[in-house]
Amino acid sequence: MPPAPSDAPTEATRPRWTLRRLLADERVAFLGVGALNTGVGAVAFISLQLTLGRVTHYLVVLLCAHVISVLIAFGLHRRLVFRVRGNVLVDLLRFETVYLGALAVNLAVLPLLVEVAGIPVIGSQLLIVFITSLISFFGHKHFSFRRKEVV
Numbered sequence: 001m002p003p004a005p006s007d008a009p010t011e012a013t014r015p016r017w018t019l020r021r022l023l024a025d026e027r028v029a030f031l032g033v034g035a036l037n038t039g040v041g042a043v044a045f046i047s048l049q050l051t052l053g054r055v056t057h058y059l060v061v062l063l064c065a066h067v068i069s070v071l072i073a074f075g076l077h078r079r080l081v082f083r084v085r086g087n088v089l090v091d092l093l094r095f096e097t098v099y100l101g102a103l104a105v106n107l108a109v110l111p112l113l114v115e116v117a118g119i120p121v122i123g124s125q126l127l128i129v130f131i132t133s134l135i136s137f138f139g140h141k142h143f144s145f146r147r148k149e150v151v
Contacts, residue, residue: 026081026082026141027137029080029081030077030081030137030140030141032080033073033076033077033080033081034133034136034137036076037069037072037073037076037077038129038133040068040069040072040073041065041066041068041069041073041129042125042126042129044064044065044068044069045061045062045065045122045125046122048061048064048065049061049121049122052064053121058110058114058121059107059110059111062103062106062107062110062125063103066099066103070095070096070099073095073099074091074092074095074096077095077140077144077145078091078095078145081140081145082140082141082144082145084145084147086147091144091145094143094144094145095140095144095145097139097143097144098135098136098139098140098143098144099136101135101139102132102135102136102139103132105128105131105132105135106125106128106132109124109128109131110124110125110128113127113128
């Protein structure tokens with residue numbers, strides 16, 4: 001194996017952070033997966049609103065989009081963000097409990113924005129995403145995927 005060129009970065013000159021280390025930070029991973037899942041959830045909601053919304057209430061559409069989004073988010077968060085193993089069903093039930101809290105906020109605020117503030121349904125839903133994302137991060141970190149520390 002030939003020696004490294006003299007201008008190659010050494011351990012001392014290499015930046016302390018790398019993309020791998022950055023992505024290993026669960027906050028960064030949560031934001032990435034959250035952004036992806038927010039996009040999936042938004043596409044699901046918009047698609048369902050534009051199709052099913054013609055024959056059913058927007059809150060029914062919200063519930064359908066919720067199921068799709070939660071199942072995708074669970075797999076991504078469990079595998080890529082919190083990287084846990086163990087009982088999948090227990091984790092899924094805890095995960096859904098957190099998302100039910102976010103859904104409760106959504107179910108309360110969405111009609112206020114649509115019916116009282118007069119903001120279109122899709123725009124209102126996009127506004128709510130920020131609040132529910134904060135609820136989700138702390139809930140998942142401290143409840144859904146919490147593991148007992150080994151002493």
